[in-house]
Structures are given as structure tokens and as C-alpha cells.
Amino acid sequence: MIQREILEKIKAYETLIIHRHERPDPDALGSQLGLAAILRASFPEKTIYCVGDEEESLKYMGQMDSIADEIYQGALVIVTDTANAPRISDKRYGLGELLIKIDHHPNDEPYGDIMWVFTEASSCSEIIYDFYRFFSDELVMTDEAARLLYAGIVGDTGRFLYPSTTSHTLKVASELRKYAFDAALINRQISEIPWKVARLMGYMLENIECDDNGVARVILPYSLLEKYNVADGDTAGLIPVPGNIDKVVMWALFVEQEKGFYRVRLRSKGPTINGLAREHHGGGHPLASGASARDLAEVDVIYQKMRKLVAKSKQS
Template structure:
């Protein structure tokens, strides 16, 4: 679908040209993203797949990884054998390090492209375009696709949803004038910001009931709020690990909660963590515990119960000395 609104990309022309040169070279393109995907990971992956499929209808373009996060809008992932990936072009979005890529078969691909907005901790890819100042992977992917005018209502909706969820409806510090310009551009292709807002930022009675049951488990000290969901509690609520982690947002928007964190016990007894902050840098703490991410939003994984306590102590120290 052509669009009359002109928007100049800030991506270097050499990067754009190399990206499309590689895309055009391969008959099969496999798009990956990080494990435990959020809206930005799904949005960048699904938006890229849909748009490139429209631009190159004779190519085989697949989106790979697990399902089951409970997020609306996004389609199920594709299922392919190793032969499909072998010799293909792999595009990896929204994933700072290879260890976190969902579906480890990405290594079978002949060529790798990395597109990301996290601080770079693992340099990989035959072509790597990483811009930590961007709001989301979806913002970067949108710019790449706008060059070819290959967006439509479906792809632009995936991408706008990813931008909205990663920026919490354009309210965090990585939201820039460029972010809003790109979001506006996506809307001209048919992405409906009101519909997406209702889809991702409202809740049904079941979710509200779970929040009510989780609220008494929230603890608070020295500006830090946290919620620990052990396996027994998680299973009693009928939640997967990925679904449980999304309940971190029940602690957001409270003035006294300068930093908030959720820790979810997995089947092996280790914990997956998610950290958020109003203003104090927290990704340096996450990096010490098999994690990382943005300055004010980070993830951790493979934590022991002792690790959880250590992380909380360091968060309180950071808040008190920030």
C-alpha cells in the first residue's frame, strides 16, 4: 500500500541497502526474537514477516519461536524443520545476546542480521544494526520497511502495538519526536491506536481477579516494591511463567514505588525476574544476574532464591544512593 506521507529514515543508506541486498539474495528468510517475548518482540517479528511477505510474495518467510504468552493480536509462530532454516537468512529482532534467542536453530542459517535497541552486550550478525536510543525494535523495523512502502493495516498494527507496549503508551524516556512521527506514519496505513490501546491496556475480569489475589503478596521497603510468585502460587492462579511475569505492571504508577520488581519461579526452582524504575539506573544490576536491558527496564533469569534477595538489596542500595 502506497502512502503519500513522506518520512525520512535516519538509518544509514549503507545499512538499508545491505539489509535489502541480503533479503533479496535468499529464497527463505527466518525471523527470530527473544524468549519470553513481549509486545515489541512479537510486533517487530510479525510486522517484519507480514511486510516482507507482501514485498516478496515468492519467498518463504517464517516467524519462529514459542507461543503462549497470552498477548492478543499476534498470530501463532510457524513450525519448520531444520532443512528450512539451513541455508536461509536469519533476521533476529529485539534480542541483545544470542543466548536469549528463542529457537536455537538460528545457528543453522547461512547469514544473520541483528536488529535491536538494547545496549549491545553481544556483538553478532553478518549485519548488525543496534540503536539503544530507539524506543523499541518496532521503531527501527518500521523505519526499514517505510523505505520500501510495503506496510499495510496488518503490519502497521503489529508494529504500532510493539511501540506502544515497549514505551507504555509513549510515556517513558526513550520516546522521542521521531518515535511519535513514526507512530503517526503507521496510523496512516490503518493502525488504530484506540483499538490497540483497548486491546493491550485494558483487562478482563479474570485478569483483574488475579491482580486482586496477587496484591497482598506485594512487599515494599526503601522505595522498592517487589512481588515473588513461587511455583505453587503461579499454578494455583493457572499462569505460565511468561504470563505471570506480565503482572509486574500492577506495581507501576505508584509514586512511592520508585523501583518495582517481579520474580517468578520456574519449574526447575530458579526464578525469572523483571525490573522497572522511575529514574534510577537498574540494568547494571540486571547484568550481574544473567540479564540486562534498558536503563529503566531490565530482565534477569536463572536466579536462585538467594540471588533474588541479593538483587533486592542492591535495588534498595541503588535507590537510596541514586
């Protein structure tokens, strides 16, 4: 059993370093920090670090550790919630002695010495809870770990609205709610957006483009982000907004970066989009993916592909 193999490796190492993907969301941090909280409570003699870039809007989840390269020597490295190696935050993940991948995205780009990939899970945080449940006689769940895993599940299921939410997901959430943390606060922290982002939302709704088949796009130039004093990470709160419009079937946010390329956030209510994302330096889930576009010409190519996907789905 892969879970037992992972636990035995965890037991065998004195130093563990846990990574996750760049530009983290609640599930990336929830699975990373939640796993660390479980392991620290279960193995207090071990030294456990969490590393990666900080995300200002998610400071309530926890903070990263700053460590020297030498700490990786002879260490076990675990990467959570990251489909492909280029997206791993902190590129030193290969300096450890052994690398374990734990993820719920399609395993299109395998990496690591040991891989546990379960695509039917709503989130990587759900997988981490299952890991605890498999070995509840050997591992310790804490209030803080439960808070973090619950936040990760809430974030990746859109507060249990997305199709990835299963009866097992709800059961896991129910079990986590037995621990002492403020679930209402977590839901508010995940859904709240700053005032400056709310102002940008007004621009987005006024400038959204949508064709007759319900394929929508919003382009946010870098100059606009500067005008509203909004960072790229802040725009994550805008992703679900077009999906609340009844006629929208598929949508994308194209957010220009300081260097001129565009971060692409793709969402769909039906047609699969992760194949399209992979064609443009990205990937993800069938209905929620990310990609990149080098310029406005590629932005338009992606949008036209989206239109073809939806048109084809309506013909079948």
C-alpha cells in the same frame, strides 16, 4: 549504510527466517511479524517464515510457522529485538547461511554477521518502520504490518508513557495510524488482563514489600501461580502495577518457575538497572530489564542491590 546492506542481503536470498526473543512481548512479535508482513508484500516471490515459542496471551498478534531444519540450508536468518544470542527463541538460528541482528537494546553481547543496533529507538518496531521509510520506494507497507508495528511501539513505550518515547516515536505512530487497523482494539488487547490475573493482582498489592526509599519487590511462588491457574507469561500484565504507586522508585517481580528458579522483572523510574540485571544472567534497557535468580537467597541479593542503587542515587 547498514540499512542498505541489510536490504541487499534480503534481496539476495530466496528463503528468509525471522526469529525474536523467548517469552515474547508485543515489540518482539510486532517487529518480527511486522517485518515479515512488509517483506512478503514487497517480495512475493520469496519464502518467509517466522519462528519461535508461542505466547498464549499474545495470540492476537499472530502465529508462528513450524518448519524443518532443512529449510535453514542456504537461508537468511534475521533476529529482531533480542540483545543476546542465548535469549533467541528457537535455537536453530545458527543453521542459516547468514545471520542479521536488528535490535534496540544495548549491544553488550554482539552476535551475527551483520548488526543494526540503535539504542535510541523506543522499540525494535520503530526501527523496522524506519527501515521501511528508508526504502519506501522499494518496500511495501501494509495495513497488517502497520498494526503489528504500532502494537510493538505501544507495548514497549507503555502506551507512550515511558522516557524512551521521543518526538520521532510519536511521528512514527502517527504515520502508522494512517493505515486501516483498529488502534483502540490494539490498546485494549495490550492492557487487558484475564480475570484470574486480576485476582493475583489483589494478592500482589496486599503483599508488596517496599522500603523507605521506595524500593519494592513482590515474590510470586509457583504454588500461588498454580492456585490461580496463572502461567508465567500471564504475569507480564502485573509488571507496571507497582510503578503506579507514588512512593515506588524501583521495583521487581520475582516469579518462581516450575523448576524452582525465579524469573526477575526489574523496573525503575530513575536509577539504571540493566547493569544489575547483567550480574544475574540478564540484561535489557536502563529502566526496564530482566534477570534470573536460582533461589530465594539470590532473590534477596538482587533486592539488596536494588536498595543500594536507590540509596546511592539519593545521596548524589
